[in-house]
Each structure stands twice: as C-alpha cells, then as structure tokens.
C-alpha cells in the first residue's frame with residue numbers, strides 16, 4: 001500500500017527522493033526552510049540542474065501526489081514515513097556538520113503524533129541513527145506514540161541521479177523492526193517489482209556501507225591518478241593501462257578514469273568523515289587518508305603542469321617556485337562544474353585551478369554550460385563568457401577542467417586562430433592530442449606519456 005511521506009530538506013538528494021517516491025505511487029510532501037526554493041518547486045521548476053528531474057517533478061505535481069511546503073510540523077504530523085534529507089556538510093575538522101539534522105530531529109520530536117518511520121537518507125556518521133532514536137525517545141513526545149528509525153543511504157550520482165534513483169544497483173536499508181520493514185517494503189515496492197536487490201541490515205552497518213562505498217570509489221580514482229602520473233614519467237599510456245586493468249572482472253572498468261582529482265559533495269567529505277570516525281575509534285584508515293592526500297596533490301599538479309607548459313612556450317627555463325610564468329598571462333578555463341551534467345561546483349578541481357591562477361597574477365576567463373552562476377558567487381572578479389570561444393579569444397593558454405560533451409568537439413583550428421598562444425592543458429583527456437600537435441599547440445593531458453609531445457617528460461619536473 002502506498003504511503004504518506006514527508007521529505008525533510010529538498011536539496012539535491014531530497015528533491016530526487018521526493019519526486020522519485022511520489023513516482024512510485026506514494027503521496028509526498030517535500031519540506032524545506034527556504035521559501036524561495038519551495039515556490040520554485042511548486043511552480044514545477046527544479047532549483048538545480050539535473051537531467052530528467054524537472055519532467056518527474058511536473059508529472060508528479062500534476063498527479064497531485066507531490067507538493068512542497070515550508071510547514072515542517074504539519075507535514076510531519078500528516079505523514080507516516082519521514083525521510084531526512086538535509087545537508088550534512090563537512091566541518092573544518094573533517095567531521096560532518098549535523099546542525100541541520102539536529103534541527104530536523106527536534107522538529108520531529110515536537111510534532112510526532114502517531115507511529116512514524118524516520119528514515120535517514122543524508123550521509124551521517126556511524127552512530128547517528130542510534131542517536132536519533134535515543135534523542136526522540138528521550139524528548140518526551142506524546143506517551144504511547146511509537147516510532148522506528150531506519151538508515152537508507154543514497155547512492156545517487158549527480159548528472160545521473162534520476163537513473164540511479166529508479167534503477168539502483170542495490171537498496172540498503174538499516175532497519176531493526178519488522179513493523180518498519182513492512183512499511184519500507186511498501187515505500188519501495190516499485191523497486192522490488194523490478195528485482196532490485198535489497199540489503200536489510202542493522203543501523204550501523206547501513207551507515208558504514210555508505211562511507212565504505214564512497215571511500216572505496218575515491219580510493220580507486222586516486223589509485224589510477226597516481227598510476228597516470230607514473231605513466232607520464234615512464235612513457236606509458238594510462239588509457240591502455242586502465243582499459244586492460246578493467247577487463248579483469250575483479251577490478252572492473254568503472255571509476256578508473258584519471259583526471260584532475262575527484263570533487264563533488266560526497267567523496268571529499270565522506271572520505272574525511274570516515275577517517276575521523278576511524279581516529280575516534282583508534283582504527284587508522286591509512287588507505288583512505290592516502291587517497292585523500294593523493295587527490296589533493298592531483299589538483300595541485302594540474303597547476304604545476306600548466307606552469308610548465310606556459311614557461312616552455314615562453315621559453316623560460318624550467319620553472320622554479322621563485323619565478324612565476326603565469327603572472328600577467330590570460331588563461332581560459334573551460335568547465336567549472338565538478339563533473340559534466342551538473343551545475344554543482346562543490347570541491348570542483350576548477351576551484352583550485354582558478355584560485356591558483358589568481359594567486360599567480362593571471363587574468364582568468366571562464367566558460368561552463370551550467371555552472372557559471374554558482375561559480376560567480378565565489379569568484380565574482382573573473383570574466384564569465386557566453387561561449388568557449390569567447391573565453392579562448394586572446395588567451396595565452398586554455399585549461400579543460402570538466403568533461404562536458406561540447407568541449408569534446410571543440411573546434412581546434414578555430415581555437416588556434418583566436419588564442420594569443422597555442423597552449424592547452426586537457427585535464428580530462430578529451431581532445432585528440434595528435435590533432436592539437438599538428439595545429440601547433442603545446443598540449444598536455446593526464447597520463448599520456450607516449451603521445452609524443454614534449455610534455456611527456458614534464459612529470460619529472462613536477463616536485464612533490
């Protein structure tokens with residue numbers, strides 16, 4: 001039987017949960033403290049760019065199964081299942097900031113009026129669901145009113161979130177009561193019908209599955225990035241290395257794409273939170289710590305590569321840290337989002353690149369199909385361009401930082417005519433290096449030691 005559900009917090013994950021659960025046939029009310037966001041959603045517009053989400057939003061608003069409100073109390077009172085989807089950003093010390101979650105738990109405590117299943121979808125440190133259970137139990141809600149707490153971590157990739165919501169590899173549900181389990185089976189009946197595997201487990205196990213999964217994927221990326229750096233030094237082609245590694249079923253080809261380092265709202269914060277959790281329990285997570293450090297270095301390395309390219313083009317000597325080849329140059333950065341098909345710039349490698357360029361005294365021109373508005377809140381002082389070619393016009397060098405499809409088919413002959421110097425750093429290996437070299441570009445990518453360009457020897461010039 002379909003359920004009445006309140007989705008508390010309508011950021012990225014909350015919006016997907018609200019539209020997805022309504023599409024499964026449940027009646028959903030999305031709650032957010034931000035009135036403007038609620039008005040936008042009720043008007044059938046998505047506040048974020050995510051392919052497909054607006055279509056699901058409109059369809060479910062039209063069906064009457066979905067609405068949005070700022071009145072959390074009323075939504076909680078009228079729903080049997082409460083999904084917690086507020087943000088849990090990273091604090092300075094690496095721990096997750098649970099302020100928003102605490103506020104929501106407080107609102108639930110004050111409004112609980114009948115049996116509820118409280119489902120945590122936000123990524124929370126191991127032990128948080130147990131804490132929610134104890135906090136609501138202690139809060140003096142109406143005596144005799146019962147509730148259960150369930151952990152149901154999300155595994156949505158931005159840019160592919162609708163697909164991931166409707167066709168997940170698995171659904172993990174930490175649930176310790178048969179009453180709540182029956183209700184969760186109803187909530188996710190649509191997934192059960194298409195044979196999505198369900199993992200039923202304890203609260204702490206579900207919480208750890210989420211962190212371990214993200215930390216493993218982040219580690220896989222850092223691993224291949226370091227192999228890519230080594231490939232540059234030894235003259236190997238990391239494309240072929242990764243492809244052949246991925247043919248081994250035990251390794252799998254997924255998440256073996258090398259590049260400028262991982263970003264986004266999850267990998268950086270979840271790896272940091274897992275390491276913090278390990279420290280708290282005196283179980284050092286050395287592999288994850290190293291993956292984080294390697295990722296940080298990988299982002300820095302992109303700037304080092306650019307410095308080397310520019311100094312070569314301007315026939316300076318091998319750069320030293322006292323001589324800054326980027327000073328006074330105009331650099332075009334194509335791609336600001338942390339990956340393609342999103343307007344999200346959280347922890348995007350482009351942030352590090354632009355910050356470094358500005359510190360070096362370069363002028364920066366940028367383009368991104370979706371993320372310029374978000375980026376301009378952090379860097380209002382740089383030049384935002386309507387097309388990639390506007391950004392390239394007069395630039396001494398270009399950095400491709402996000403793998404948007406439109407950059408894959410960049411018109412290199414046109415770029416070669418409008419740029420002031422022909423220098424390209426392709427951090428996502430999107431372009432054809434042979435074409436770039438034939439057009440006279442000084443080109444560098446990641447992990448391509450064997451493409452025959454002079455920069456294949458640069459890795460030995462990058463000191464760490």
Ligand code: UDX
Pocket residue numbers: 008009010011012013014031032033034037085086087088089100101103104121122123124154265266
């Ligand atoms: C969240 C979690 O941070 C992350 O751990 C999880 O893995 C994915 O979901 P996200 O949805 O991207 O990330 O968060 P964000 O975009 O910050 O959205 C949070 C929403 O909650 C915002 O719309 C905010 O206005 C809302 N909110 C916040 C509330 O409705 N109530 C509050 O008290 C605080």
Ligand code: UDX
Pocket residue numbers: 154155156157158159214217221254255256257258259260261262263264265266267338339
């Ligand atoms: C991630 C997880 O994949 C998802 O399951 C989770 O719950 C939320 O966090 P997301 O951050 O949206 O999703 O994107 P993802 O596609 O995983 O990419 C994360 C970062 O890793 C991006 O910066 C991306 O460019 C980078 N990445 C990904 C690589 O550098 N190489 C790869 O092979 C894959």
